[in-house]
Amino acid sequence: MKSRRSFIQKLGAGIAIPGLVSFSSPTQINSKSINHSLQGDEFWNDIRKQFPLNDSRIYLNNGTFGPSPLAVLDALQSSFVETNTSGEYGHIEPEREKLAEFVGIKTSEISLTHNTTEGINIMCWGLPLKAGDEVIITLHEHVGNALPWLNRAKLHGIVLKPFEPKATQAENLDLIKSLVTPKTKVIAIPHITCTTGLVFPIKEISAFARSKGIFTAIDGAHGAGTFDLNLKDLGCDLYASSYHKWVLGPNGTGFLYVREEILEQVQAYQVGAYSDLGWDMYQSPPEFKGYVPTAHRFDYGSQSLPMMKGAVAAADFHGEIGKGKIETRIRELNQYLFEGLSEMNSQLDILSSSEPESRISMVTFKAKNMGYQEAAGLISKEGFRIRQVPESKLEAIRISTHIYNSKTEIDSFLEATKKVLG
Numbered sequence: 001m002k003s004r005r006s007f008i009q010k011l012g013a014g015i016a017i018p019g020l021v022s023f024s025s026p027t028q029i030n031s032k033s034i035n036h037s038l039q040g041d042e043f044w045n046d047i048r049k050q051f052p053l054n055d056s057r058i059y060l061n062n063g064t065f066g067p068s069p070l071a072v073l074d075a076l077q078s079s080f081v082e083t084n085t086s087g088e089y090g091h092i093e094p095e096r097e098k099l100a101e102f103v104g105i106k107t108s109e110i111s112l113t114h115n116t117t118e119g120i121n122i123m124c125w126g127l128p129l130k131a132g133d134e135v136i137i138t139l140h141e142h143v144g145n146a147l148p149w150l151n152r153a154k155l156h157g158i159v160l161k162p163f164e165p166k167a168t169q170a171e172n173l174d175l176i177k178s179l180v181t182p183k184t185k186v187i188a189i190p191h192i193t194c195t196t197g198l199v200f201p202i203k204e205i206s207a208f209a210r211s212k213g214i215f216t217a218i219d220g221a222h223g224a225g226t227f228d229l230n231l232k233d234l235g236c237d238l239y240a241s242s243y244h245k246w247v248l249g250p251n252g253t254g255f256l257y258v259r260e261e262i263l264e265q266v267q268a269y270q271v272g273a274y275s276d277l278g279w280d281m282y283q284s285p286p287e288f289k290g291y292v293p294t295a296h297r298f299d300y301g302s303q304s305l306p307m308m309k310g311a312v313a314a315a316d317f318h319g320e321i322g323k324g325k326i327e328t329r330i331r332e333l334n335q336y337l338f339e340g341l342s343e344m345n346s347q348l349d350i351l352s353s354s355e356p357e358s359r360i361s362m363v364t365f366k367a368k369n370m371g372y373q374e375a376a377g378l379i380s381k382e383g384f385r386i387r388q389v390p391e392s393k394l395e396a397i398r399i400s401t402h403i404y405n406s407k408t409e410i411d412s413f414l415e416a417t418k419k420v421l422g
Contacts, residue, residue, distance in 0.1 A: 034320045044329060044403060047321065051404045057383045058409045063194065063222060063362050063400035064387055066248040068314065075313035076250060079306035095308040096296075099255060102315040103239075104230030108294035109263075111256040112303060116221040117144035119240025119256035122298050123217045124148040124188070126266035131157030133185040136176060139164050140392045142194040145219040149188055159183070165193065167353045169201040176205055186215045191223035191239075195392050196352045197334075197362025197400070206235035215262070221245060224255075225314075226330055226361045228323040231257050238266070246361065246402065249314035250307050258295040272300030326403055330361050333401040333410065337363050340414040347421040351396055364389055366396040367421050375420060382416035 038046055050069045053059055059067065083089050092112065100110040113119045129135075129152070137149055139162045153160050161179055166172050176187060187209050192199050206216045216236040223229055223239070225246025231239055239257040243249030258266055268275060268291055275297045278289040291297040318326055341350055341363060351364045367375040372395045376388045379397070389396045401410065 041406065044406065048404045048406065053404060057385055058405075058412060059385045060399045060401060060405070060409075060413060061385045061387045062246065062402040063197075063398060064245070065251070066225070066245045066402060067404070068248050068250065068310070069317055069404075071317050072249060072310050072313045076306050076310040079309040083306055089302070090305040092303045092305060092308045095305075095312050098312045099308075099315060102319070103224060103255075103257065104232050105257055106260065108296070109258055109260050111258065111295040111298035112308065113240070113242075113254040113256050113299060114252050115144075115244070115254045116219060116240045116242045117148070119254055120145050120217075120219060121148045122256055122268075122270075123238040123240065123258075123266065124152055125269055126298075127186060127215055127217065128265055128267070129156065129158050129185055132159060132183060134159045134161055134181060134183040135186040135188050136161050136163070136179050136184060137188050138162060138190065138193065140193040140195040140198070141190065142219065142221065142391070144221070145188065145190060158185075165196075165198050165200075167358065168355045169199070169204075169357055172198075173201050173204050173208070177208060180212060180214065184212070184214055186217055188217040188219070190219040190221070192221075192226070192360065192362070194222065195389055195394055195396075195398070196364040197222070197359055197398070198353055199358050199360055202236055203234050206237070210235070210237075222361065225318065226327065228327045237262050243311040243314055247311070247314045248317065248402070250310040252304070253307050253311040256295065256298060258298070263293070263295065268297045270300055271297065273302070275300045321403070327360075329403050330401070331356070331359075333405055333407070334359055334361055334363065336407055337399060337401060337410050337413075340410060341365055341417075344414070344418055344421070347418065351394060361402070362398055362400040364394065364396050364398045366394070370421060372396055378420040379413075379417055382420065384413055384416065 035043070035046055050071065051067055052070060052073070053067050096110060096112055097107045099112070100107045111122070135149055135158055137160050149160055152158055163175060163179060166175055187205060189200055191202055202218060209216045215238070217238045218236045220239045220241035222245065224241040225248065237259045240254070242254035244251045244253060275291060276289065277292060280287045335356060338350070338352065338359065341348065348365045348367050351366060352362065353359055366372060372388060376386060376397050379386060387398045389398045399413070
């Protein structure tokens, strides 16, 4: 007992214990308040101090994983310690309410999931489709959106209609309209493609789809945390995302938005605690009284309170800075990177759209005189974390920047890329 108490005391105090990573005590790692008196790069340099990112390399791969600020680590550590010392793992309804507010929807419209792919599977399998029904999808899907729909096509005979995205929002809206037939039931596309960072005009697409009685099921992996996102305003029917990318929350946390007007049209197949209105195995036959009248029916079973506390801390971090201010900064860095790469047109081809409205957080390029794997390897050795893009047969390199990045870091990357590509 004495040994156990000593362990807990050390964990709570943040003292290093063999086999565990310790940052410091919860009170010590609390983020300082946001200093809104600072302006421009001085403000963002101050924000950077709230991230424990290692300075030994420049991190340019937020599209895969968004490192958390200290405020999130604080919330995680505090909740894990509290949960494991008290034995009270708690319920997540207060966290659900805050996370729904973060994206502008009702608490009854959000299902708390573990990642974007889980949400996509729920909406893919839950929508009322039959053999021959058509689903519009892109040729630039992440595996998390491609495989669920391919699997349903394989098992249920729905028809996928993939298309190659165009360069501008107007062109993509017109293209999607041209693909619609009387058999079209779903438009299942990303808000932002994982390949080139292309932004689709989801608001306009959703309005068009609704006028035709077509569902919009959006892969929002790169939407939450980049845009000043309001899903009610966006107008789509379903939207799946995660908190571990641009929201800067913990791995293993995500959400699914189900517009309340279509809730009863989305079938729940995996259910458990809190999915139901009641059940009784002693009846003959055993009785299932139905589903709760909210999207909570989809997030069955126990949830991790510490992980949801971390997701809320990430949302609060965005809120304290200002979601609009974050979107503006992300766009500013993206444009700065795009313009810098554009000056290297003799060495590389930019695959991302030149239209600012069709970009927000990622730029993808391809070296002209070198294979993408070799180029990526050499750039990485210069001290950068980047991502290769074999998807969609692009064989390219993707750079994604967030608020912890700076123009100085982008300049260093551009210099290294110019050196590597000769």
